[in-house]
Amino acid sequence: MARIQIDNLSKHYAGGQLAAVQTFSLDIADNRFVTLLGPSGCGKTTTLRLIAGYLKPDTGTIQVDGTVVSSPEGVTPPDKRGMGMVFQNYAVWPHKTVFENVSFGLMIRRLGSAEIRTKVMAMLDLVGLQGYEDRLPSQLSGGQQQRVALARSLVVEPGILLLDEPLSNLDAKLRERMRSELKQIQRRTGITFVYVTHDQSEALALSDEIAVMHLGVLQQYGSPRDIYSRPANRVVADFMGQVNFVPGRVVGTGEARGRVALDGGPQLPVDVPAGMAHGDAVDVAIRPENIRLGAAGSGNGASMPARVAELTFLGNMNEYVVAGANEARLRVQTHPTVLFGVGDSVALEFDPRQCTVFGRQAG
Amino acid sequence: MVTIAAPATLARPKTGGIRLEHIVMGGAIASLIVLVVLPLASLILGSVSSEDEGFSVGNFVRAMERPLYYRALINSLVLGAWTGLFSLLIGLPLAWAVSRTNTPFKGFIRLTASLSYLTPPFLTAIAFVNLFGPNAGLINAALRSAGLDFLTFNIFSMAGLVVVTVLHTFPFVYLLATSALESVDASYEESAQILGAGKWRTALQITAPLVAPAVLSGTLLAFVNAIALFGSQAIVGIPGRIYTLPTRIYALFDYPPQYGLASALSLIFVAITVIALFLQRGYLARRSYVTLGGKGSRPQLIDLGPFRWVMFGFTVVVFLVAIAAPYASLIGVSFIKSVGLWSWENVTLQHYRFVLFQYDVTQRAIGNSLLLAALAASLAVLIGAIIGWIDLRTQLTGRRFLDYASLIPLGLPGIVMAVALIQFWLATPFALYGTIAILLLAYTGRYIPLGVRAANASLRQVDSSLEESAHILGASWLQTMRHITLPLIRPGLFAGWLLVFVPAIQELSASILLFSSSSITVAVAIFNLYETGYIEPVSALANINMIIIGVAILIANRLGGQRATTSD
Ligand SMILES: Nc1ncnc2c1ncn2[C@@H]1O[C@H](COP(=O)(O)OP(=O)(O)OP(=O)(O)O)[C@@H](O)[C@H]1O
Numbered sequence A: 001m002a003r004i005q006i007d008n009l010s011k012h013y014a015g016g017q018l019a020a021v022q023t024f025s026l027d028i029a030d031n032r033f034v035t036l037l038g039p040s041g042c043g044k045t046t047t048l049r050l051i052a053g054y055l056k057p058d059t060g061t062i063q064v065d066g067t068v069v070s071s072p073e074g075v076t077p078p079d080k081r082g083m084g085m086v087f088q089n090y091a092v093w094p095h096k097t098v099f100e101n102v103s104f105g106l107m108i109r110r111l112g113s114a115e116i117r118t119k120v121m122a123m124l125d126l127v128g129l130q131g132y133e134d135r136l137p138s139q140l141s142g143g144q145q146q147r148v149a150l151a152r153s154l155v156v157e158p159g160i161l162l163l164d165e166p167l168s169n170l171d172a173k174l175r176e177r178m179r180s181e182l183k184q185i186q187r188r189t190g191i192t193f194v195y196v197t198h199d200q201s202e203a204l205a206l207s208d209e210i211a212v213m214h215l216g217v218l219q220q221y222g223s224p225r226d227i228y229s230r231p232a233n234r235v236v237a238d239f240m241g242q243v244n245f246v247p248g249r250v251v252g253t254g255e256a257r258g259r260v261a262l263d264g265g266p267q268l269p270v271d272v273p274a275g276m277a278h279g280d281a282v283d284v285a286i287r288p289e290n291i292r293l294g295a296a297g298s299g300n301g302a303s304m305p306a307r308v309a310e311l312t313f314l315g316n317m318n319e320y321v322v323a324g325a326n327e328a329r330l331r332v333q334t335h336p337t338v339l340f341g342v343g344d345s346v347a348l349e350f351d352p353r354q355c356t357v358f359g360r361q362a363g
Numbered sequence B: 001m002v003t004i005a006a007p008a009t010l011a012r013p014k015t016g017g018i019r020l021e022h023i024v025m026g027g028a029i030a031s032l033i034v035l036v037v038l039p040l041a042s043l044i045l046g047s048v049s050s051e052d053e054g055f056s057v058g059n060f061v062r063a064m065e066r067p068l069y070y071r072a073l074i075n076s077l078v079l080g081a082w083t084g085l086f087s088l089l090i091g092l093p094l095a096w097a098v099s100r101t102n103t104p105f106k107g108f109i110r111l112t113a114s115l116s117y118l119t120p121p122f123l124t125a126i127a128f129v130n131l132f133g134p135n136a137g138l139i140n141a142a143l144r145s146a147g148l149d150f151l152t153f154n155i156f157s158m159a160g161l162v163v164v165t166v167l168h169t170f171p172f173v174y175l176l177a178t179s180a181l182e183s184v185d186a187s188y189e190e191s192a193q194i195l196g197a198g199k200w201r202t203a204l205q206i207t208a209p210l211v212a213p214a215v216l217s218g219t220l221l222a223f224v225n226a227i228a229l230f231g232s233q234a235i236v237g238i239p240g241r242i243y244t245l246p247t248r249i250y251a252l253f254d255y256p257p258q259y260g261l262a263s264a265l266s267l268i269f270v271a272i273t274v275i276a277l278f279l280q281r282g283y284l285a286r287r288s289y290v291t292l293g294g295k296g297s298r299p300q301l302i303d304l305g306p307f308r309w310v311m312f313g314f315t316v317v318v319f320l321v322a323i324a325a326p327y328a329s330l331i332g333v334s335f336i337k338s339v340g341l342w343s344w345e346n347v348t349l350q351h352y353r354f355v356l357f358q359y360d361v362t363q364r365a366i367g368n369s370l371l372l373a374a375l376a377a378s379l380a381v382l383i384g385a386i387i388g389w390i391d392l393r394t395q396l397t398g399r400r401f402l403d404y405a406s407l408i409p410l411g412l413p414g415i416v417m418a419v420a421l422i423q424f425w426l427a428t429p430f431a432l433y434g435t436i437a438i439l440l441l442a443y444t445g446r447y448i449p450l451g452v453r454a455a456n457a458s459l460r461q462v463d464s465s466l467e468e469s470a471h472i473l474g475a476s477w478l479q480t481m482r483h484i485t486l487p488l489i490r491p492g493l494f495a496g497w498l499l500v501f502v503p504a505i506q507e508l509s510a511s512i513l514l515f516s517s518s519s520i521t522v523a524v525a526i527f528n529l530y531e532t533g534y535i536e537p538v539s540a541l542a543n544i545n546m547i548i549i550g551v552a553i554l555i556a557n558r559l560g561g562q563r564a565t566t567s568d
């Protein structure tokens, strides 16, 4: 319901020593589910708290629907922003019942008690907590508390909802369910969600757009598919799940697609980044599931010979570690029925459409 | 299904103006400055200036040259050292018995320690004068008539002073040692035992070093408190011609008052206190690794065998000396027509009638004491809560300084606080000296550290996200305080209130310099009555005082307990 424009934002801690967020720019369109994704300590919470108005930026501005709400000169306080926030630890008030927690924001807005009751009950319905309104938080499970926190933020109908790793404390099953509930709620309400997580599968499952952060710097902003299969740099490629970096050399540029010859392997028709010349050393990033494993000699010549070094059975797949040219180790995932023994000679086939080329030195 | 209303207030770009929280914070800072910083500053100024020469260190030179003054200093140090040592010798075994052994009747040990702490030391002193006064002391007289002259004990001596003081200060060692012993994780000891160390050896080589910092810190606290007690030092020390810093400073206010010298002596006093507290904090900081022990499984209790009855006997002795004997003497004397005649016909209520209805000071004093203690406790906790909140929840520059400033009163013995306030307010156009207001300032200032500490401890329990989530829902600072923060920290604040109220209602060290006939307090009234020599009414008033304290604690506990539960 609101557009957030973040422009050139920076925030330092420890007297300027530590840059928690650096020259961060992001344009979040109305109605979107956007995820801030990155490893622990990369500045996700800091960014979220900057958006909420708990922190004052060192440089840069944040605009909501075209109005500047944060700048180094001043910050609209959180209570005047009309946002909602779900905290990592839920922050459900322990001295208030479920009803009192959820109705608090409405009470602050001076709604009539009949109206409050209707809205709260509808919201408790939505999050599946009907019948729990008189319980104290200490009488709720972690997942229920989390839903109270969610209901409390949603009931005031914020234009923007900020969520800081709200699912991190739940067990796998409940997490799964809450994910789809969150997604549905976002669709139904049209609230702009800014969601923080360090779990890439969660980000992929939920988001319209993902912003990948590393060491306080935005690395890439795009759709989950883009981020996963077209990582902008090694950091993103690495963070978004397992990836192999296969060394090679540029052998063709200029055409619609360039060509890269893998060391000790085939030539692949791939996109070569602009500015690369014939003969440049590169690394080709390819995910384990995009490498085909076949018997030695198969794969019509466009394959790389390798030897199976390790095999792990993971239930829904087999994970191999194979030694390719120059004993370079590659990780390969196959259907569980594709079975080779340790020491077997195999042939690796690469899907060129799933490859991303990075210069050897540059990131 | 949920309709969205665009927030109407979003257009306000900046905070800009002053919000309520700034005013409240400013108020707390200002009161801290008026209560503590300015009086201390004028104390320092007063000590280095003299009427004729302007700036001079003459006051300090005189204080260190004249035997009159440096003996007081030495006496204070000697008293503090002996008191510290004996507090350790009594407090540590009791703590160990309670937390680590199978000594029976542990509740009795705890009771003994708390009652000893709660009993105003000047009452203990009066009671011991009743018992061990060189001529009229009941026990001394009894011993003499039994021909056991060599067993008599003159309370008006350094030894007497140490005894009276220790009975109030050993609980400091006891409390810190118990909490340290109880927080040592059992796994430390168990891992020593599995390596083959016996129980006693483990106690000596593992447990003792772990709790030593806490024990030392308790001993230093005993030292600091011991040397600051005006009442017992006046009642027991002055008749024995043992002057200490508080009593010497007090004497300097006899006409003509020597403010400069009193200030210099006060600052020397402060220096000693601050050094001791500095060491104490250092030891306490080292204690932290004790509590880092992990899940805190309970240590096994040592089976003392028959020796546990020795420990119990030791507790009984402490109880007899610290509680039973003084209270028995105060109660006994208060119901007797005249000391020395022991028979049923001699039992009377006349002393109670006298102090309650004929001695016109008493009722005023009781009213003043209750009013002062309640107000001071409320103010100290209020200011403490705001200062603790600033320290923990804001980015205000200088908030560390604020935190330190709020701790200053710990280093100011009561009588020094009084000297500082007199110096400061006499220099202003406000005629506060002699009013009840200056007593309120003294009490509030003295006990601010307790308020800050209580608020700090309870605020730390409340994650800041609980407040932040109210803010983002649109709650203003005041609404957040009212609905979230205060309800959550109320039990802690209430404990802090009681922690201030109890010592405030028996405050003597500062009151003795600040009171006037209209602002007199119960403690001062008892002290004055004692000075006139009528021991029976003094005992009656002392008992009334204890009843007031007891009832106040009961009511406060009841109220506090109720509020904490019904509101949820
Ligand atoms: N109040 C603070 N004072 C000093 N440094 C801080 C403060 N808060 C965060 N930092 C530092 O700023 C950096 C970014 O912190 P932030 O909390 O934004 O990380 P995060 O991405 O949310 O990490 P996590 O996934 O672990 O929650 C970290 O290096 C952190 O140590």
Ligand SMILES: [Mg+2]
Pocket: A044, A045, A046, A164
């Ligand atoms: Mg975080």
